[in-house]
Amino acid sequence: MAKKSCVSILCFLIIIFSAISVSAQTCDETAGNFKPDSPYAMNRRLINVTLASNVTVHDGNFYGWMGLDPDIVYAVGMCSPGAGPEACSQCIQDTSDSLLKSCPNQTDSFTWLGEEFLCLVHYSRKPFSGVLILEPSKxxxxxxxxxxxxxxxxxxxxxxxxxxxxxxxxxxxxxxxxxxxxxxxxxxxxxxxxxxxxxxxxxxxxxxxxxxxxxxxxxxxxxxxxxxxxxxxxxxxxxxxxxxxxxxxxxDHIRMPPPSSPPLPSPPPSKTPFVVTNMPVKGKNFFTNLMLVLKIAESVQFDLKTIEAATSNFSASNKLGQGGFGEVYKGMLMNGTEVAVKRLSKTSRQGEVEFKNEVVVVAKLQHRNLVKLLGFSLQGEEKLLVYEFIPNKSLDYFLFDPKKRIQLDWTMRCNIIGGITRGILYLHQDSRLKIIHRDLKASNILLDSDMNPKIADFGMAKIFGMDQNVANTSRVVGTFGYMPPEYVTHGQFSIKSDVYSFGVLILEIISGKKNSSFYQMEGLVNNLVTYVWRLWENKSLHELIDPVIREESKRDEVIRYIHIGLLCVQENSAERPTMSRIHQMLTTSSITLDVPLPPGFLFRNGPQSNPLAQRLEPGEPTSMSFACSLDEATITDVSPR
CATH class of the missing domain: 3.30.430.20 (Gnk2 domain, C-X8-C-X2-C motif)
Structure with missing residues (x-):
């Protein structure tokens, strides 16, 4: 009887062990702790809110982070194959919630959970993607x-x-x-x-x-x-x-294996280049392809409710401005981080393309003179980009206002030009991607609390192969006055396209005047580039200088910057210097500058003075689509002609 009783107890214990789902919260006591109300704690709670939806959106596997140094929380959520979206989301949420309770103040922790399938949640203070981690173990x-x-x-x-x-x-x-x-x-x-x-x-x-x-x-x-x-x-x-x-x-459906298996083949050499492909974006394919792109970009996805709370449900009082693709709102995350939320227009057909493009491009870029993308949100019709908040708005806000422009002395303008130079140089040469911005202008240069410039708005940027020099498009977009002639007339763009735009920016920064403000000046078809060239021919470049710049001792340096600006806007793109050469010319006064040739779009008085007007002659057949503006706003709606 005693023997039978022991057998029953043994069976009972085995049944209990069998019924227990895997659940072992492991807190790494060696990695350090955090206080309950610290920024790290808030970042961990915040990423917990979005982790389940991120894992579901990213096909059962997501790695991301929340917050800023030194309080960044890195996290991974993963479901094993066979888990449906709803079951996976619920498993991740349950696992994450249990982990936060079991490891209330440990910075590093992980757990696997599941019976019908497995899911994993792992939080850490340090980035760990691609790193083999053996401890702690359980x-x-x-x-x-x-x-x-x-x-x-x-x-x-x-x-x-x-x-x-x-x-x-x-x-x-x-x-x-x-x-x-x-x-x-x-x-x-x-x-x-x-x-x-x-x-x-x-x-x-x-x-x-x-x-x-x-x-x-x-x-x-x-x-x-x-x-x-x-x-x-x-x-x-x-x-x-x-x-x-x-x-x-x-x-349930597994087959009995053979007695042995053939030897494991040697793995192929590891080659994992970063590749971005041009994928279809129409209809249902857009969202499927976008998920793949976002996975490549490894960008953080925010829950829509988090963004709505941060912006007070996109209240008018938080609106910072409006661009060609939608509106921008100021917000504050739960951890106190201020953000700028770009809300793409629900009716803009082009917005889908630019949304995907901006996430892919900016997520991989890290430079002090580029605006940092913190993440995105994609739910229903809402397409949101979350950026670091830049407190001093854009360069045009100061530069073209008679009162605010007074704050921009020559030292500050010189610093702004230098920062823009370094940012573009990074895009063209120093980043792991070769990127053409294609929409450089004063409204896309943001100024931080110390008035340092940060290049923004990469919706029209293009990624080049490292050996690629030129590309063509049948759809010209951008802001006329900043676009070089080869782009407007032939759809051809390259790093020299950005150089042309940068040259116009230099001339605007020195003069304090918009490029568009020169049109029809004194009865002549005119623009800033034409105006400066006439000053060059008359040897009176000093007339361009904003009266606010009073440093007479710096007058020669300012004239040199105007000279460099003219070299950037030459009609033949081959004659324009590269950004690396421009950086040398701006920082080394001993370098002798070339004599500039006539610039692109040198407007002369007469019926054939405007090459763009010739190109867009009414009734002329063309395969080119134009979407450009004569002012500072970027236009994105295609106008077939």
Missing amino acids: VLYNSVDIEKENLKEFDSVWDELMSRTMTSLVRNNLSTPTSKYYENEIAPVPGYKNISVLMQCTPDVSSEDCKLCLEKSVDYYKTLHHGKRGGIVLRPSCFLRWELYTFSGVF
Whole structure:
């Protein structure tokens, strides 16, 4: 009777162990702690709000971050294959909530959770994407032993099954990367029915690191808990579970494996270039393709409710301005971070293209003279870009206002020109991408609290191959007056297109006048470039200088900057200097400047004075579409002609 009772209790314990879903919150006590009301705590709570939706949107796997140094919280959320969107979202939310409760003040923590499928949540103070993380680890095991008379043969089957599963997992991932390093196997074992095993790695680690992580877990379990009837080993980068019963729905349709598997092929050389492709953006395809692009960009997605709360539901009092693609609002996140939210117009057909383009381009750029993209939000018809907040608005706000312009002395204007130069140089040459901005103008130069410039609005930017020099388009967009002649008349653009725009900017910064303010001046068709060229021919460049610039001792330096501006706007793009050469000319006064040739769009009085007017002659057939403006606003609606 006692023997029968013990057997019943043993069965009961096994059933209880079987019914428990995997849930082991692991708090890294060695990584440091944070206070409950600290910015780190708020960032962790904030990313917890959006993590489930981010994982769902990114096909079951998302890595992102929230906040600014030194309080950035990095996070990953991942669901194993087979989890539907709703189930995955709920699992991530439950896992994340339980992790925040179990590890209330540890900066680093992780947990795996699930029965029918697995999901992982991992928070850290340090970035960890692509890094193999073995510790901290956690082991759960069945305390019931395998019978000694069966142990030797059991070990043989167990060892072969573990090796075969790891081999299959890595091989399948090499041939089908979407498998996400996930594998489950079953093997018959004498004295028992079957052994079931499930292995998974996070998809950011290499094949070698995945196999190493699982090997260590297998060895660790075999060393410490040899002879037990089941167990689980959890690490931040991999998961291992085996049982003497089918513990998950993933085994429902599995086939019995052959006795052995062929050897694992050597992985191909690791080559992972950053590639951005031009993908279709119409209709339903837009959202599917956008998700892929955002995944490439590794940008942070904000929940719409978070942005609505930050901007007081896009209240008029928080509106900062309006551009060609929509409105911009000031907001404040829960952690106190001020942001600028660009809300793309729901009716703008071009907005979808620019939204995708801006996220892809800006998310990969880091430079003090470029506006930093913090993240995005995409829910329903809402398309939102979240930027760092720049307190002093844009350059045109100061430069073209008679009263505010007084604040811009020559030292400050010189600093602004230098910062813009460094920002464009980074785009053209120093970043890992070669980027043509295509819409450089005063309203797209923002000024921080110290009046340092930051280039903004990359909606029309183009990514070039590192060896590519020129591209053509049948759709010309931008602001007329900043666009070079080869772009307006032939749709041809290059780094020299930005150089032309930069030259116009220099002349505007020195004169304090808009390029567009010179049209029809004194009865002549005119523009700023034409006006400055006439001053050059008359040797009276000093007339261009804004009276606010009173430093007589700097007059020669100002004239030199005007000279450089004229070199930038020459008609032939080959004659314009590169940004690296411009930077040298601006910073080294000993460099002798070339004599400028007549600029592009040198308007002369007469019926054929305007090349753009000739190009857009009414009734003239053309395959080119134009969308440009004569003022500072960017126009994005295509006007077929």
